[in-house]
Amino acid sequence: MKKYSFTLLVLIIFFNTSCNNHNNEVVVYTSVDQVFSEPILKDFEKETGIKVKAVYDTEETKSTGVLNRLISEKNNTQCDLFWSGDPIRSNVLKNKDILMAYEPELAKDIKSVYKDPQGYWIGFSARARVLIYNKTLLAEKDVPKSIFDLTNQKYNSKVTIANPLFGTTTFHIAALFSIFGDSISKAFLTDLKTNNIIIATSNGDVKKRVMQGEAYCGITDTDDAFEAMKEDNNIGIVFLDQDKIGSLIIPNTVSLLKNSPNTENAKILMDYLLSKNTEAKLAISCAQMPLHKGVETPDEVPSLDNIKAMNIDYKKTAQKLQEIQNYLKEWVEN
The missing domain is CATH 3.40.190.10 (Periplasmic binding protein-like II)
Incomplete structure (x- = not known):
């Protein structure tokens, strides 16, 4: 009606x-x-x-x-x-x-x-930013629970994210900068690079790489994550940092x-x-x-009622997104 x-x-x-x-x-x-x-x-x-x-x-x-x-x-x-x-x-x-x-x-x-x-x-x-993982490659006890876990040596060359110059990955990185500041956020990204993070072309490419086993896990959006779970029973999903900063x-x-x-x-x-x-x-x-x-x-x-959300200021994050564009370009290219 x-x-x-x-x-x-x-x-x-x-x-x-x-x-x-x-x-x-x-x-x-x-x-x-x-x-x-x-x-x-x-x-x-x-x-x-x-x-x-x-x-x-x-x-x-x-x-x-x-x-x-x-x-x-x-x-x-x-x-x-x-x-x-x-x-x-x-x-x-x-x-x-x-x-x-x-x-x-x-x-x-x-x-x-x-x-x-x-x-x-x-x-x-x-949508929310989540981690998807390949159950045949990662046991549940070894699945990252925080975005900062991705810098751990045991995930070297096993994690993928979409190119941070585009889409929701840019938003996600800008949100981290707005919460933690430049020093901590740049150190995090440096540690990801040191840990040989795999840079995918898009969130859809992150989904594909994890499903095909090219990466053990990756950060993407819930629409791609749930689509992956429909297509493959070996894909799992985690809302990261539920006991800390929450999910974006x-x-x-x-x-x-x-x-x-x-x-x-x-x-x-x-x-x-x-x-x-x-x-x-x-x-x-x-x-x-x-x-x-x-x-x-x-x-x-x-339901959003059951997810701890990251507490961010969208206006501040938008400003930060513009500020870090040159830095992100250098990070991707070097």
Whole structure:
């Protein structure tokens, strides 16, 4: 019943605003995997009649391609709505005065930590950074329990992470810098290099390397982790540092662009993405954890209530991400 009510509301808003839009369309840039984001956008098209023009990032340049495009288009805005796989890029755009504040009614029951205090971005459907491991290569007693365990000599040449210049790995590293400071964080990364960490091209490549036994374990996101567990019974998952700093929680975020050509249609899409119905779909398709209460999910999807989350300041982490880009580039290349 709630689904039909939402659809009716969307249709009413659409018919009331369509006369103010020259084109019955909305332009979306997204860093979320196309295999997961495209079906949601197609459903939106079917339910509202609003044509979606989507620009997707590639796996290897995740989160940086569309981000740089949005920055370059600041004075000639082509995009109406940015659907990001994490809050950090949204904060970068906010700091560059590219976003427009808007907090719809649906955002009010989402915890404040998962939305910008001024309404420049709103979070929904979250992933977490986790460790996956190959059970045929690592006994349960030998599985790392903390991210800092990965520097232990017994894991030399056996651990993989995605390239930290892109995607959620950049976010993860920036979060560590924002919590522990530059000295401890740089020492950690140096120790990883000394321990011959395997740098994969993407989170999906981390999943593949662990499944194929090229690495004993690796850091990735829960969507890739649960997909690996579905494909291979020998893959296990660990939420790291549950007795210490906790695991990094990564909500999707949605933002409106200033001076965009189809603002009203973008607001309709934003409401759609923030709905419980969309969170339920993402829980099924890619094991994402809803931020709304009362969303039905598959049994294997964990509740955020049962996970100790890393306590971070997304704004501070966004600033740190930009500060450490040159350092990370040197770390990868040397």
